[in-house]
Amino acid sequence: MLAANDFALEEQPWPQYKTDAEVRFSIVHNNESIFILYRVKEKHVRHVTTAINGAVWEDSCVEFFIAFDGEGYYNCEFNCIGTALIGYGTGRNNRELLPADVVRMVHVDTTMRKENDAYVWELLLQIPVQVFVKHTVTSLSNVTAKVNFYKCGDLLPEPHFMCWNKINSATPDFHRPDFFAAAVFEEVTSMASI
Incomplete structure (x- = not known):
């Protein structure tokens, strides 16, 4: 369960892709939308992809994966200029x-x-429940899901793959729902954390 609303992406399961990038995120909801604020500090940025559903993971990219049941999951990926997949x-x-x-x-x-020798960027997302088209989600209150959060940059000068909940695999792979963590979207009557 997500007990607070500010977290760090500290897991770097693949040592060959070690980075000193700093990534934090906050997450809240208002029943109708999920709001995520990513705060990133890194030495290099890349923002080439501008087409919806393009190769944003090759750029400076943050990602949010969510599963509402055991059938499948959504991968929501955004580069540092807001291009989405x-x-x-x-x-x-x-x-x-x-x-x-x-x-x-x-x-x-x-x-x-x-900022000195680094780029500092923030990405604020508002993801309405209507985006989850494979499910009937009308309100987030008391919804249980499984989630993970990521930062990557496959084509950066220093490629890296960071995650919130640790992944145990031989090679970088965010598509591992077996390593998603449980989250409960607490009931709210106004903006509150999950």
Whole structure:
């Protein structure tokens, strides 16, 4: 269960991709939407992908995966300029990308600045429940799900793969629902943490 609303991505399960990037995120909901604020500090940034459902994982990218049942999960991926990819499926292969008009329902705000020898960027997401088109989610109150949060940059000068809940696999692979952690979206009458 997510007991607070501020977390660090501290797990780096693949030592060959070690990074000194700093990543924190906060998550809240208001019954109708999930709000996630990512705060990233890293030496290099890349923001090439501008097409919806493009290869955002090759850029400076943060990701949120969520499963509402044991059938499948959504992978919500965003590069540092807010370009989004959202898919659904049961594993890494045979994923179905959601239609562009559904992906566009996610509201994204981004900021970036240079701070000494690093880039500091923030990404604020508002993900309405209507994005989860494979499920009938009308309210998040008391909904139980399984989640994980990630940071990657496959084509950065120093590729890296960070996660919130540790993954045990020989090679980098975020598509591992067996390593998602349980989360309960607490009942709220106004904005509150999960």
